[in-house]
Amino acid sequence: MKIFICLTILLQIFVLQVRTNECELTLNDEIQLTVNELIQSQQLCNTSNSPMTNTRRISIAGRLLDYTTRCQKSISNANVEIIHIPSNRQLICSDLHHPNSHGYFNLTNVMSHFNEEVLLRVTSPGYKIIYKKICLPLSYERSEEIIVSYKIVLTIDTKQSHSQHDERMKSIVDTLLFQMTLDEKIGQLNLLSVYSNADGAIISDNLREKIHRGELGAVLYTYTPKAVRQLQELVINSTRLKIPLIFGFDVIHGHKTIFPIPLALSATWNMTLIEQSARIAAREATADGLNWVYSPMVDIARDPRWGRILEGAGEDPWLGSQVAAAMVRGYQGNDLSLVDTVMSCFKHFGLYGAAEGGRDYDTVDMSPLRMYEYYLPPYHAAVEAGAGSVMTSFNEINGIPSTGNQWLLNDLLRNQWNFTGFVVSDYAAVSEMVAHGLGNLQEVSARAITAGVDMDMVGEAFLTTLNKSIEEGKITEQTIDQACCRVLEAKYKLGLFDDPFHYVNESRAQTDIFTKENRLAARDFARRSFILLKNDKQILPLSRSNLTITLVGPLADDHRNLLGAWSGAGDWKQTVSVLEGINQLVGNNIQVLHVKGANFLEDLNMLKLLNTYSVNVILDNRTATEMIDEAIQAAQKSDVIVAVVGETQGMSGEAKSRADIGLPVCQKVLLQALFNTGKPVVIVLMNGRPLTLTWEDQYATAILETWFAGTETGNAIAEVLFGYYNPAGKLTATFPRSVGQIPINYNHKNTGRPYNSSNYFDKDMTRYIDIPNDPLYPFGYGLSYTTFTFGPINVDKTELHGDSDRLTIRVVLNNTGAYDGEEVVQLYIGDPVASVTRAVRELKNFQKVFLRTQERKEISFFITTDDLKFFDSHLNYIWEEGVFNIYIGPDSVNTQSVQIIWFK
Numbered sequence: 096m097k098i099f100i101c102l103t104i105l106l107q108i109f110v111l112q113v114r115t116n117e118c119e120l121t122l123n124d125e126i127q128l129t130v131n132e133l134i135q136s137q138q139l140c141n142t143s144n145s146p147m148t149n150t151r152r153i154s155i156a157g158r159l160l161d162y163t164t165r166c167q168k169s170i171s172n173a174n175v176e177i178i179h180i181p182s183n184r185q186l187i188c189s190d191l192h193h194p195n196s197h198g199y200f201n202l203t204n205v206m207s208h209f210n211e212e213v214l215l216r217v218t219s220p221g222y223k224i225i226y227k228k229i230c231l232p233l234s235y236e237r238s239e240e241i242i243v244s245y246k247i248v249l250t251i252d253t254k255q256s257h258s259q260h261d262e263r264m265k266s267i268v269d270t271l272l273f274q275m276t277l278d279e280k281i282g283q284l285n286l287l288s289v290y291s292n293a294d295g296a297i298i299s300d301n302l303r304e305k306i307h308r309g310e311l312g313a314v315l316y317t318y319t320p321k322a323v324r325q326l327q328e329l330v331i332n333s334t335r336l337k338i339p340l341i342f343g344f345d346v347i348h349g350h351k352t353i354f355p356i357p358l359a360l361s362a363t364w365n366m367t368l369i370e371q372s373a374r375i376a377a378r379e380a381t382a383d384g385l386n387w388v389y390s391p392m393v394d395i396a397r398d399p400r401w402g403r404i405l406e407g408a409g410e411d412p413w414l415g416s417q418v419a420a421a422m423v424r425g426y427q428g429n430d431l432s433l434v435d436t437v438m439s440c441f442k443h444f445g446l447y448g449a450a451e452g453g454r455d456y457d458t459v460d461m462s463p464l465r466m467y468e469y470y471l472p473p474y475h476a477a478v479e480a481g482a483g484s485v486m487t488s489f490n491e492i493n494g495i496p497s498t499g500n501q502w503l504l505n506d507l508l509r510n511q512w513n514f515t516g517f518v519v520s521d522y523a524a525v526s527e528m529v530a531h532g533l534g535n536l537q538e539v540s541a542r543a544i545t546a547g548v549d550m551d552m553v554g555e556a557f558l559t560t561l562n563k564s565i566e567e568g569k570i571t572e573q574t575i576d577q578a579c580c581r582v583l584e585a586k587y588k589l590g591l592f593d594d595p596f597h598y599v600n601e602s603r604a605q606t607d608i609f610t611k612e613n614r615l616a617a618r619d620f621a622r623r624s625f626i627l628l629k630n631d632k633q634i635l636p637l638s639r640s641n642l643t644i645t646l647v648g649p650l651a652d653d654h655r656n657l658l659g660a661w662s663g664a665g666d667w668k669q670t671v672s673v674l675e676g677i678n679q680l681v682g683n684n685i686q687v688l689h690v691k692g693a694n695f696l697e698d699l700n701m702l703k704l705l706n707t708y709s710v711n712v713i714l715d716n717r718t719a720t721e722m723i724d725e726a727i728q729a730a731q732k733s734d735v736i737v738a739v740v741g742e743t744q745g746m747s748g749e750a751k752s753r754a755d756i757g758l759p760v761c762q763k764v765l766l767q768a769l770f771n772t773g774k775p776v777v778i779v780l781m782n783g784r785p786l787t788l789t790w791e792d793q794y795a796t797a798i799l800e801t802w803f804a805g806t807e808t809g810n811a812i813a814e815v816l817f818g819y820y821n822p823a824g825k826l827t828a829t830f831p832r833s834v835g836q837i838p839i840n841y842n843h844k845n846t847g848r849p850y851n852s853s854n855y856f857d858k859d860m861t862r863y864i865d866i867p868n869d870p871l872y873p874f875g876y877g878l879s880y881t882t883f884t885f886g887p888i889n890v891d892k893t894e895l896h897g898d899s900d901r902l903t904i905r906v907v908l909n910n911t912g913a914y915d916g917e918e919v920v921q922l923y924i925g926d927p928v929a930s931v932t933r934a935v936r937e938l939k940n941f942q943k944v945f946l947r948t949q950e951r952k953e954i955s956f957f958i959t960t961d962d963l964k965f966f967d968s969h970l971n972y973i974w975e976e977g978v979f980n981i982y983i984g985p986d987s988v989n990t991q992s993v994q995i996i997w998f999k
Contacts (some may be wrong), residue, residue, distance in 0.1 A: 119791040126228070170198050175194060180211055223250055280572075281562060284575075288316045338583070352617050359802035366418070384599055399828060402783070413472070426439040440483070444508070446461065446470050449470060455749060456750075459491065493934065496545050498547075504546050539783075625824050628800055634777060645688045646690070650741055651738075656711070660747055676810040693761045719764065738766060755767075823943070852868065882911050889904070895995065896997070896998045897999065926980075927980060929975055929977070974997075980992050
């Protein structure tokens with residue numbers, strides 16, 4: 096049967112390719128969905144909570160093509176949604192997917208219940224929406240997979256015509272620019288922080304005067320409908336031209352409902368989930384009056400000493416690009432003017448994650464080749480996804496700070512990448528160029544706006560100096576007009592000229608924020624982000640009855656630190672602790688002995704630093720010995736010890752670089768005492784960066800990485816510890832054995848003397864003499880409660896020719912263990928001979944596959960010459976003929992390979 100299915104899929108794909116030249120417009124099937132049901136169908140299905148009985152498995156393959164080019168152009172910027180409509184027409188939801196760069200989509204493992212109707216919905220900006228009914232047989236064998244294929248040809252939607260939209264925008268913006276004074280234009284480039292409280296926005300007399308003079312274009316830190324309305328009314332009622340404000344905020348991993356930190360979300364390897372997290376955050380943010388978010392952070396980071404590694408997607412440019420695009424899509428949707436979408440501001444442009452020594456804000460220095468190959472792709476992906484704005488970084492590039500770097504902001508961003516949005520500086524980054532040594536405030540301000548910065552965040556450098564620079568001929572009013580035009584265009588796209596109070600809705604603030612549904616999503620996101628690093632003797636999952644556990648550690652019953660850094664408007668008092676989660680889930684069936692065991696840390700200087708702005712770390716009054724003795728007494732009465740240890744939320748994040756990325760000493764002393772009891776110790780980690788855990792890995796029975804998991808932390812951890820969910824996360828940032836290995840990443844290059852660990856006594860090689868070269872946990876690594884095995888790699892050919900050829904790779908994945916589970920099948924490509932040195936391997940694709948216990952499935956990948964491309968020494972993006980190694984496995988190290996030759 097499996098062979099028949101595979102042949103059928105190949106036949107369908109072949110037919111699709113043969114018929115590509117037949118360009119027949121795809122017509123909509125007649126569907127019966129009300130307006131409310133259409134809105135409901137935008138909700139993503141939570142498959143983890145769906146019963147697996149009475150379901151059928153569907154595979155849907157196809158390609159999206161453009162009708163206006165007679166199907167010569169494929170469409171890659173699109174949503175391909177599978178809409179599930181139950182017979183009772185309640186809980187309508189959709190599974191969201193996206194085509195590849197050639198417009199192909201291959202949706203495997205789609206699960207459908209027998210009592211529901213299934214539709215295919217295709218949406219792409221500027222094209223008409225397509226609905227197709229998926230016809231399914233009434234009955235079939237449970238093991239049988241239903242295969243459906245489509246060639247979908249889209250045509251331009253005249254109602255969404257960009258030319259009409261652009262003409263109206265140009266007319267409105269040009270009219271305003273003609274009416275504006277120079278001071279009013281400069282005022283639009285000014286972004287200030289305005290705080291609020293229960294009474295609304297805190298408006299000083301100075302701020303009121305600035306607003307009256309038209310010296311404010313945007314605001315950060317103001318949210319809630321009441322506060323936003325107050326400021327917007329002040330602008331509309333007291334300024335000459337009544338140009339509305341943009342309201343921005345750091346919505347990084349949720350607004351009020353806080354999701355896992357971005358590094359954790361990336362560990363799900365689930366772009367649908369990541370997009371959904373941004374979609375929910377956008378809904379909550381807009382319900383609170385916001386329309387602009389400073390997210391996603393797409394900086395590639397190879398140095399875990401850097402505290403802001405928690406805000407990004409790790410070390411890989413390909414995966415980072417997928418995450419960047421998913422986040423932008425989630426925030427902005429297909430229409431920025433809708434009431435529940437926000438303008439995304441990706442950051443930090445550029446190379447911010449490569450700071451020397453892992454010290455925040457420090458110098459970045461790298462070759463153009465490394466820049467283009469490994470650090471720039473996620474920024475480019477955010478631009479391609481349509482991000483409306485970009486934030487500059489604090490660091491310098493080629494000796495010039497990003498905020499004044501014309502090559503970066505103009506030549507690359509606008510001329511090469513065709514970015515049409517606006518550029519905002521990071522917090523006071525314009526004025527900080529003075530400290531960089533580029534001149535006084537007037538000089539650096541002129542340099543920034545000339546380079547391409549359109550808005551100055553907080554520093555008021557533009558507001559106080561640009562007028563003088565024009566008078567002295569250092570800049571032109573045309574430069575001011577250009578920046579002001581981009582800011583006004585953003586306001587038009589957000590719908591603010593049609594309705595300045597578009598995002599002010601008190602009823603939405605009551606119904607769309609911190610809902611039960613959003614908290615359930617937060618719980619699901621959290622458990623999917625956890626990574627099982629070690630599980631000796633299959634100690635996990637724990638028994639759900641007849642068990643006594645000692646729950647110990649400073650984070651075991653903590654609330655303050657669960658949200659992690661950049662938790663926006665989240666309230667730590669609303670979080671669920673690990674103790675609470677376990678008691679709610681299995682507390683009636685097991686005995687939980689809870690003790691603290693240790694403080695977070697006992698370094699008084701660091702404690703003062705962490706508590707500088709608010710009291711986040713509180714020391715226990717007892718001595719360390721007293722707390723450890725209590726923990727040992729409890730441990731001796733238990734069957735297993737669960738130790739919840741890690742960082743405080745203030746130990747990672749902006750300006751939170753660490754030279755030592757191990758656990759604090761007092762927590763390691765506690766762990767040593769627990770190991771000495773002889774009882775099995777399960778370590779539950781909470782942290783915002785990869786840690787050095789070589790000693791912990793040697794002695795712990797199991798280690799579960801949970802990051803900072805957000806609002807629903809305790810519930811999610813409990814479900815994973817006791818087997819209600821099988822962890823399936825995979826690392827997106829390497830865990831080193833020692834700080835001395837940093838920077839460390841899987842996609843490194845070979846040297847002329849590459850070290851082979853199988854020959855330990857080869858001394859004149861690229862190696863350390865005191866520790867292994869390899870990391871403790873490599874990129875892509877993560878265990879499961881079940882076991883997966885990979886069959887041999889099969890390719891449809893070993894020699895290929897030209898750009899039009901395509902390689903098909905297949906591998907059979909088997910779930911040989913006792914639990915249902917998910918595996919991330921990862922595909923890497925190595926280019927051993929090229930005109931420039933290449934990485935030993937690079938991630939190029941993956942599939943996350945759910946298999947029931949003892950189930951097997953054939954996984955297929957398609958490779959084109961796009962997957963072989965790299966930047967040559969002249970920074971041309973090319974592919975070269977030659978030998979290529981294809982690697983497939985569960986992580987970046989444990990792979991099998993096959994070699995192919997691709998000729999020009």
